[in-house]
Amino acid sequence: xxxxxxxxxxxxxxxxxxxxxxxxxxxxxxxxxxxxxxxxxxxxxxxxxxxxxxxxxxxxx
Numbered sequence: 001x002x003x004x005x006x007x008x009x010x011x012x013x014x015x016x017x018x019x020x021x022x023x024x025x026x027x028x029x030x031x032x033x034x035x036x037x038x039x040x041x042x043x044x045x046x047x048x049x050x051x052x053x054x055x056x057x058x059x060x061x
Contacts, residue, residue: 027051 019025031047034054038046046053 028047031043031051035043035046035056038056046056
């Protein structure tokens with residue numbers, strides 16, 4: 001049982017390292033850095049519609 005758990009942990013560590021090295025994940029971190037006050041969904045919409053955006057007006061603006 002312990003060896004199987006160790007394998008799962010190794011697989012998870014490998015997947016996290018791959019994600020951290022990916023360009024797409026780095027782009028997502030850049031969006032999150034610029035729009036940290038926005039929800040995950042709103043940040044995702046901003047990234048999909050205009051990935052180079054630096055400012056976004058609120059709904060009431």
